[in-house]
Amino acid sequence: MSEAEARPAPRRARDAERTRADILAVAQAEFAEHGLSGARVDAIAARTHTTKRMIYYYFGSKEGLYLAVLERAYGAIRHAEQALDLAALPAETAMRRLVEFTFDYDEANPDFVRLVSIENIHRARFIGQSPDLRAVNATALDTLGAILARGQAEGVFRTDLEPLDVHMLISAFCIFRVANRHTFGRLFEMDLSAAPLRSRHRRVIADAVVALIASSARRCADQNSVTPQAG
Amino acid sequence: MSEAEARPAPRRARDAERTRADILAVAQAEFAEHGLSGARVDAIAARTHTTKRMIYYYFGSKEGLYLAVLERAYGAIRHAEQALDLAALPAETAMRRLVEFTFDYDEANPDFVRLVSIENIHRARFIGQSPDLRAVNATALDTLGAILARGQAEGVFRTDLEPLDVHMLISAFCIFRVANRHTFGRLFEMDLSAAPLRSRHRRVIADAVVALIASSARRCADQNSVTPQAG
Amino acid sequence: MSEAEARPAPRRARDAERTRADILAVAQAEFAEHGLSGARVDAIAARTHTTKRMIYYYFGSKEGLYLAVLERAYGAIRHAEQALDLAALPAETAMRRLVEFTFDYDEANPDFVRLVSIENIHRARFIGQSPDLRAVNATALDTLGAILARGQAEGVFRTDLEPLDVHMLISAFCIFRVANRHTFGRLFEMDLSAAPLRSRHRRVIADAVVALIASSARRCADQNSVTPQAG
Amino acid sequence: MSEAEARPAPRRARDAERTRADILAVAQAEFAEHGLSGARVDAIAARTHTTKRMIYYYFGSKEGLYLAVLERAYGAIRHAEQALDLAALPAETAMRRLVEFTFDYDEANPDFVRLVSIENIHRARFIGQSPDLRAVNATALDTLGAILARGQAEGVFRTDLEPLDVHMLISAFCIFRVANRHTFGRLFEMDLSAAPLRSRHRRVIADAVVALIASSARRCADQNSVTPQAG
DNA sequence: TATGAATGAGATTTCATTCAT
DNA sequence: TATGAATGAAATCTCATTCAT
Numbered sequence: 001m002s003e004a005e006a007r008p009a010p011r012r013a014r015d016a017e018r019t020r021a022d023i024l025a026v027a028q029a030e031f032a033e034h035g036l037s038g039a040r041v042d043a044i045a046a047r048t049h050t051t052k053r054m055i056y057y058y059f060g061s062k063e064g065l066y067l068a069v070l071e072r073a074y075g076a077i078r079h080a081e082q083a084l085d086l087a088a089l090p091a092e093t094a095m096r097r098l099v100e101f102t103f104d105y106d107e108a109n110p111d112f113v114r115l116v117s118i119e120n121i122h123r124a125r126f127i128g129q130s131p132d133l134r135a136v137n138a139t140a141l142d143t144l145g146a147i148l149a150r151g152q153a154e155g156v157f158r159t160d161l162e163p164l165d166v167h168m169l170i171s172a173f174c175i176f177r178v179a180n181r182h183t184f185g186r187l188f189e190m191d192l193s194a195a196p197l198r199s200r201h202r203r204v205i206a207d208a209v210v211a212l213i214a215s216s217a218r219r220c221a222d223q224n225s226v227t228p229q230a231g
Numbered sequence: 232m233s234e235a236e237a238r239p240a241p242r243r244a245r246d247a248e249r250t251r252a253d254i255l256a257v258a259q260a261e262f263a264e265h266g267l268s269g270a271r272v273d274a275i276a277a278r279t280h281t282t283k284r285m286i287y288y289y290f291g292s293k294e295g296l297y298l299a300v301l302e303r304a305y306g307a308i309r310h311a312e313q314a315l316d317l318a319a320l321p322a323e324t325a326m327r328r329l330v331e332f333t334f335d336y337d338e339a340n341p342d343f344v345r346l347v348s349i350e351n352i353h354r355a356r357f358i359g360q361s362p363d364l365r366a367v368n369a370t371a372l373d374t375l376g377a378i379l380a381r382g383q384a385e386g387v388f389r390t391d392l393e394p395l396d397v398h399m400l401i402s403a404f405c406i407f408r409v410a411n412r413h414t415f416g417r418l419f420e421m422d423l424s425a426a427p428l429r430s431r432h433r434r435v436i437a438d439a440v441v442a443l444i445a446s447s448a449r450r451c452a453d454q455n456s457v458t459p460q461a462g
Numbered sequence: 463m464s465e466a467e468a469r470p471a472p473r474r475a476r477d478a479e480r481t482r483a484d485i486l487a488v489a490q491a492e493f494a495e496h497g498l499s500g501a502r503v504d505a506i507a508a509r510t511h512t513t514k515r516m517i518y519y520y521f522g523s524k525e526g527l528y529l530a531v532l533e534r535a536y537g538a539i540r541h542a543e544q545a546l547d548l549a550a551l552p553a554e555t556a557m558r559r560l561v562e563f564t565f566d567y568d569e570a571n572p573d574f575v576r577l578v579s580i581e582n583i584h585r586a587r588f589i590g591q592s593p594d595l596r597a598v599n600a601t602a603l604d605t606l607g608a609i610l611a612r613g614q615a616e617g618v619f620r621t622d623l624e625p626l627d628v629h630m631l632i633s634a635f636c637i638f639r640v641a642n643r644h645t646f647g648r649l650f651e652m653d654l655s656a657a658p659l660r661s662r663h664r665r666v667i668a669d670a671v672v673a674l675i676a677s678s679a680r681r682c683a684d685q686n687s688v689t690p691q692a693g
Numbered sequence: 694m695s696e697a698e699a700r701p702a703p704r705r706a707r708d709a710e711r712t713r714a715d716i717l718a719v720a721q722a723e724f725a726e727h728g729l730s731g732a733r734v735d736a737i738a739a740r741t742h743t744t745k746r747m748i749y750y751y752f753g754s755k756e757g758l759y760l761a762v763l764e765r766a767y768g769a770i771r772h773a774e775q776a777l778d779l780a781a782l783p784a785e786t787a788m789r790r791l792v793e794f795t796f797d798y799d800e801a802n803p804d805f806v807r808l809v810s811i812e813n814i815h816r817a818r819f820i821g822q823s824p825d826l827r828a829v830n831a832t833a834l835d836t837l838g839a840i841l842a843r844g845q846a847e848g849v850f851r852t853d854l855e856p857l858d859v860h861m862l863i864s865a866f867c868i869f870r871v872a873n874r875h876t877f878g879r880l881f882e883m884d885l886s887a888a889p890l891r892s893r894h895r896r897v898i899a900d901a902v903v904a905l906i907a908s909s910a911r912r913c914a915d916q917n918s919v920t921p922q923a924g
Numbered sequence: 925t926a927t928g929a930a931t932g933a934g935a936t937t938t939c940a941t942t943c944a945t
Numbered sequence: 946t947a948t949g950a951a952t953g954a955a956a957t958c959t960c961a962t963t964c965a966t
Contacts, residue, residue, distance in 0.1 A: 016950065035352055038268035041936065053952055056937065116414055117348045121266050124413035137418040164419065165435050169404060175411070176403035182355035183347055187368040188395065204396045204443070211442035212435070247925085272961060282927055283962085293961065478946085497814050499731035503940060513948060514941085524940065578876055579810045583728055586875035599880040626881065627897050634869035635862060642868070644817035645809055649830040650857065666858050666905070673904035674897070709929065734957065746931055749958065 019050050020058050027055075028069045032111035035118045036066050067126045070119060071133055073112045077105055078136045081143060091151030092210060098147065099170050099206045106174045107198065113178040141167060148213070157213045166213060173205040251289050254279050258286075259300045263342035266349045267297050298357045301350060302364055304343045308336060309367045312374065322382030323441060329378065330401050330437045337405045338429065344409040372398060379444070388444045397444060404436040481512050482520050489517075490531045494573035497580045498528050529588045532581060533595055535574045539567060540598045543605065553613030554672060560609065561632050561668045568636045569660065575640040603629060610675070619675045628675060635667040712743050713751050720748075721762045725804035728811045729759050760819045763812060764826055766805045770798055771829045774836060784844030785903060791840065792863050792899045799867045800891065806871040834860055841906070850906045859906060866898040 026047045030039045041062055045052035059065035084101055086094040106113050119127055127133050144163045151157030181192035190197070257278045261270045272293050276283035290296035315332055317325040337344050350358055358364050375394045382388030412423035421428070488509045492501045503524050507514035521527035546563055548556040568575050581589055589595050606625045613619030643654035652659065719740045723732045734755055738745035752758035777794055779787040799806050812820055820826050837856045844850030874885035883890070 019950085035266055035268060037266065038352075040934095042934085051952065052936090053938095054950085057951070062936070114352065116411065117352060120411050120413045121269075121345060121348060121352075122413075124417040127414055127417045134418060134420070141419060161435070162431075164421070165432065168408065168415070168432070169435065169439055171411075172404045172407035173400060176407055177399065180347065180351050180402075180406070182351045182353075183358055184399070186355040186358045187365060188372060189365070190395070201396065201399070204392070204400065208400055208439050208443040212439040271959095273959095284927060285925085287962070288925080497728055497730060499728060500814075502938095504938095515948060516946090518941070519946080576814060578873065579814060582873050582875045583731075583807060583810060583814075584875075586879040589876055589879045596880060596882070603881060623897070624893075626883070627894065630870065630877070630894070631866060631897065631901055633873075634866045637873070638865035638869055639861065642809065642813050642864075644813045644815075645820055646861070648817040648820045649827060650834060651827070652857070663858065663861070666854070666862065670862055670901050670905040674901040712929085733955095735955085744931065745958090747929090750930070755957070 016058075019054060023048050023050065023055055023058060023065070024068060024072055027065050028073060028111055028115070031066055031069050031118065032114040036063070036122060039066075041065075063126070067130060070115060070126055071130055073115050074133055075136055077109070077112060078139055080105060082139060084143075086143070086147060091147055091154055091156060092214070094147045095151065095209060095213065096206045098144065099174075099209050100202060102170050102174045103177075103202050103205060106178045107193075110178050113175050116175065117179050144170075151213065161213060166209065169209060169212065170205065173201075173208070177201060250281050250285060254281065254286055254289060254296070255299060255303055258296050259304060259342055259346070262297055262300050262349065263345040267294075267353060270297075272296075294357070298361060301346060301357055302361055304346050305358075305364055306367055308340070308343060309370055311336060312371065315374075317374070317378060322378055322385055323387060323445070325378045326382070326440060326444065327437045329375065330405075330440050331433060333401050333405045334408075334433050334436060337409045338424075341409050344406055347406065348410050375401075382444065392444060397440065400440060400443065401436065404432075404439070408432060481516060485510050485512065485517055485520065485527070486530060486534055489527050490535060490573060490577070493528055493531050493580065494576040498525075498584060501528075503527075525588070529592060532577060532588055533592055535577050536589075536595055537598055539571070539574060540601055542567060543602065546605075548605070548609060553609055553616055554618060554676070556609045557613065557671060557675065558668045560606065561636075561671050562664060564632050564636045565639075565664050565667060568640045569655075572640050575637055578637065579641050606632075613675065623675060628671065631671055631674065632667065635663075635670070639663060712747060716741050716743065716748055716751060716758070717761060717765055720758050721766060721804055721808070724759055724762050724811065725807040729756070729815060732759075734758075756819070760823060763808060763819055764823055766808050767826055768829055770802070770805060771832055773798060775832060777836075779836070779840060784840055784847055785849060785907065787840045788844065788902060788906065789899045791837065792867075792902050793895060795863050795867045796870075796895050796898060799871045800886075803871050806868050809868065810872050837863075844906065854906060859902065862902060862905065863898065866894075866901070870894060 023044070027039075027044050030044045030047075034040070039062070041052055041055060044065075045055060048054075055065060059068055081101065084097065086097055089097060119125075141163050144167050148157060148161070148163055148166060152159050177192060184190070185192055192198075192201075254275070258270075258275050261275045261278075265271070270293070272283060272286060275296075276286060279286075286296060290299055312332065315328065317328055320328060350356075372394050375398050379388060379392070379394055379397065383390050408423060415421070416423055423429075423432075485506070489501075489506050492506045492509070496502070501524070503514060503517060506527075507517060510517075517527060521530055543563065546559065548559055551559060603625050606629050610619060610623070610625055610628065614621050639654060646652070647654055654660075654663075716737070720732075720737050723737045723740075727733070732755070734745055734748060737758075738748060741747075748758060752761055774794065777790065779790055782790060812818075834856050837860050841850060841854070841856055841859060845852050870885060877883070878885055885891075885894075
């Protein structure tokens with residue numbers, strides 16, 4: 001998948017890698033669309049360049065494939081997150097940037113968001129089986145914790161919040177907007193994925209986070225205001 | 232929906248009503264646990280006092296039953312919400328009260344939260360079929376809109392936020408905490424349902440909402456601070 | 463879980479004989495354990511130092527491998543039997559010795575006994591394909607026939623029994639004890655492989671054989687009595 | 694199956710009973726022929742008046758069906774055995790009668806014998822799951838124990854043998870003759886199911902048993918001699 | 925209204941065997 | 946000779962739904 005790979009991979013092995021990746025990509029779409037029990041191995045195979053048999057050859061079972069998909073999806077977001085360079089920015093700016101990254105990532109990757117919902121329906125049974133997944137995700141809290149500590153050191157953030165609290169507020173909003181847009185949309189008859197609403201919400205969550213963490217530390221400074229939908 | 236609905240219940244109809252309710256309760260648990268495709272009609276029938284045939288008699292199909300469960304679950308939360316009497320309270324207090332109600336309701340009703348996730352996996356296909364559901368939910372925004380308007384009239388709330396924005400922030404946090412507690416718990420090795428974390432988060436979200444809506448309206452007033460976990 | 467797994471380092475051509483023997487030993491265990499249809503070529507390959515492909519290279523097919531295992535197992539018992547030197551002993555002693563050898567061999571080689579059962583389930587279809595197997599087994603009756611003839615010449619054995627009859631009585635008991643110990647053990651709640659029962663049964667079958675073949679020839683001579691289990 | 698059945702059985706229930714019995718009979722033949730893993734559910738369904746689906750409806754799984762077949766087969770032999778009335782006969786005659794019954798039953802029911810072999814290949818894993826099977830088989834030793842005790846009381850049987858020992862000798866021979874006739878037949882080029890050999894062996898095992906149990910108790914009485922195959 | 929029996933269609937999984945290098 | 950990848954065919958099993966009474 002990545003270009004930085006061992007050169008002398010035997011031809012066959014390369015094909016194998018491609019086959020695996022092919023299956024994984026298709027499977028991700030199918031699982032994200034229909035869930036674990038709703039997904040059809042046949043459907044995955046049909047959209048692949050290989051056969052159903054190969055799925056079992058590489059992943060052992062439907063559940064094994066699902067777990068591999070999960071690892072792939074979580075790996076991708078943490079990988080992207082790591083690519084952000086927030087250390088050089090002022091704490092508040094870094095925090096806004098992190099919120100916006102999360103917002104944009106979830107918006108751009110609804111499949112990831114759906115997979116997370118699905119895994120929760122299964123009470124994270126599969127994540128529990130994968131130590132890799134735990135390791136890869138630990139970095140998320142570290143990144144946020146560093147910003148928080150910096151802001152507290154600068155005296156601009158309140159000191160009584162845990163990284164987890166803030167991570168939860170951010171994740172909750174960003175994931176919820178994508179995961180629950182369908183019920184929200186139907187119930188309140190609006191389109192949460194429409195551009196104007198999206199950009200307003202992007203500011204709402206950034207504002208909310210900054211308002212929360214700065215709340216007792218700041219001296220009535222002006223904030224970026226949230227502009228309501230034009231019209 | 233069903234024809235078997237009557238006021239001054241004849242014996243038979245009473246039983247029928249009880250049978251329906253029995254099926255619905257069992258079905259809610261099964262659907263919440265396993266999702267729409269993961270749920271088994273056989274399993275529901277087995278835990279019911281009636282037979283599988285009755286499920287089809289009353290609800291027509293698995294999907295019909297699922298929709299009825301959805302209506303039941305949404306009806307219950309909106310009903311509870313209406314019972315709150317927030318009109319007499321100062322706007323900020325009312326807002327806090329509303330946040331806390333939502334928080335507590337979701338915490339106490341994980342099955343409801345799971346059903347919402349599940350329905351979103353299905354892109355709200357079933358909610359869309361039920362006009363009742365839309366009607367019953369419209370009230371949610373009305374309640375919140377009233378508080379917001381009051382606060383704005385009092386001059387303590389900023390004026391550039393829509394009721395939807397605030398509702399989303401509240402819902403996102405409260406639902407996310409319950410819906411995604413399994414992946415969160417596994418990934419960060421903590422128990423989101425534990426009491427100390429729960430009460431801290433209850434304050435975090437109330438603080439965040441108040442901080443957001445009050446942000447440009449107030450003058451450095453003190454806020455209820457979030458007290459970190461004792462010990 | 464998945465089949466796509468790393469295999470240990472390949473061997474060189476000179477080890478061909480060793481490879482064959484390796485495969486055969488593993489295959490014998492697998493076939494004895496699970497039967498012909500229950501055995502898995504994959505399982506055999508996994509426990510071998512070579513690959514599945516080699517099994518086909520050397521033995522052509524699963525059935526070919528099974529036949530080779532059969533030949534190996536039958537060869538071993540007849541070989542051991544030949545090593546006995548019974549010609550020098552008095553007929554009755556020789557007979558007891560032969561019975562005890564059979565008893566001990568079956569007890570020590572449950573895999574052989576299981577393979578015989580399995581081959582009978584297949585109505586000896588494979589044994590029929592191997593002239594070698596027939597040749598190697600003819601010796602069994604010869605050995606027994608010689609003892610019988612000697613005893614009859616000595617006047618201590620009755621003359622109306624065929625070697626086959628006696629061979630069957632011996633084989634039946636010795637093989638049955640091992641082959642059917644599981645159903646017997648469960649049904650009558652005892653452990654046929656336990657030492658005390660084993661040594662008693664060793665004497666029971668020797669007694670029974672001697673009692674039978676001596677029955678009309680002898681005059682109330684004392685016999686080795688069967689001592690019941692001590693305690 | 695038996696005529697002496699409850700009259701007011703509902704029509705449907707009767708059909709169900711017939712369907713079950715139909716499946717069981719066909720399954721017994723298939724399992725006896727091919728073993729547990731060799732048997733095909735499809736093949737069973739095809740020879741039944743119902744469908745494959747019904748097999749799962751009634752028996753849950755291939756293994757469940759196999760266990761039911763086992764219970765049926767063991768039930769039948771114990772039932773037949775109970776029908777023997779041996780109490781009125783002199784002990785030795787009763788013993789001969791019992792041996793002959795066992796011999797004849799196994800000869801007439803090779804499927805039963807094969808099932809026993811097959812279950813032993815599975816290390817009696819399934820018998821172990823069925824308390825019924827254990828209960829039903831306990832009677833076998835009781836019957837034999839009663840005869841033995843009677844003979845010992847009469848002073849014509851030796852007193853140092855356990856019922857189990859004798860049961861084993863009888864079972865071993867009778868079952869072995871049927872179970873292992875294929876390897877025996879091929880290896881020694883004879884037909885163990887041919888009538889003359891059969892009747893000779895019927896006497897051999899009866900002689901052997903009587904010779905064993907009477908061995909130290911008797912006063913050189915004449916025995917029924919075994920007549921070798923005519924010709 | 926109620927129910928035990930039945931089922932067609934399709935799901936997942938298995939397995940001996942062969943291919944390409 | 947050796948091997949990782951691949952596979953067609955067929956196996957077991959599942960499930961929402963309907964039938965007959």
